[in-house]
Amino acid sequence: MNTNETTMLPLDPGPHARGGRGMDRRAVLVLLGSGVAAGALAACGGAQQAEAKSYPVQYSEAEWKRRLTPEQFRILRKAGTERAGSSPLDKEKRKGTFVCAADDHPLFSSTTKFDSHTGWPSFWKPLAGAVGTSTDYAIGVPRTEVHCARCGGHLGHVFDDGPRPTGKRYCMNGAAMKFVPA
Numbered sequence: 634m635n636t637n638e639t640t641m642l643p644l645d646p647g648p649h650a651r652g653g654r655g656m657d658r659r660a661v662l663v664l665l666g667s668g669v670a671a672g673a674l675a676a677c678g679g680a681q682q683a684e685a686k687s688y689p690v691q692y693s694e695a696e697w698k699r700r701l702t703p704e705q706f707r708i709l710r711k712a713g714t715e716r717a718g719s720s721p722l723d724k725e726k727r728k729g730t731f732v733c734a735a736d737d738h739p740l741f742s743s744t745t746k747f748d749s750h751t752g753w754p755s756f757w758k759p760l761a762g763a764v765g766t767s768t769d770y771a772i773g774v775p776r777t778e779v780h781c782a783r784c785g786g787h788l789g790h791v792f793d794d795g796p797r798p799t800g801k802r803y804c805m806n807g808a809a810m811k812f813v814p815a
């Protein structure tokens with residue numbers, strides 16, 4: 634987690650940053666750096682880092698395609714984003730655990746879920762050791778990408794505008810998770 638990124642995040646009004654004044658400045662800085670580098674960063678997205686690292690659960694791309702639905706594959710393996718409000722997990726209010734849709738790895742407890750009014754399931758804290766983070770440049774500005782610590786599957790992003798006690802907002806794709814009632 635770099636400090637620049639942390640200071641940028643409060644400017645972001647939405648779960649998947651559209652950019653404010655600060656974002657624009659950063660985007661300009663990226664463009665001034667090197668056209669080639671900026672292009673390469675934009676193309677990387679969040680999926681590449683997941684494939685580059687080694688995780689306890691690993692399959693070939695073809696095997697992941699067989700194991701996941703097209704929507705799950707697009708999000709978990711290609712760092713896609715579901716349409717806001719499209720997941721029934723956004724409205725899930727029962728007690729239980731949200732697990733990774735790819736490998737059932739427990740990610741979030743219902744006790745840390747809150748309604749962020751974004752249309753994406755939101756939490757203020759993951760379970761201990763459940764997720765990893767990395768910086769992605771998929772939209773040209775740095776964001777903190779969140780992935781399953783076990784399979785590396787992309788789950789969403791984390792922002793600094795969440796509620797107490799952590800102040801974090803884990804903005805998750807419901808399609809990347811399954812809910813297991815307590």
Ligand SMILES: [Zn+2]
Binds near residue numbers: 735
């Ligand atoms: Zn997983």
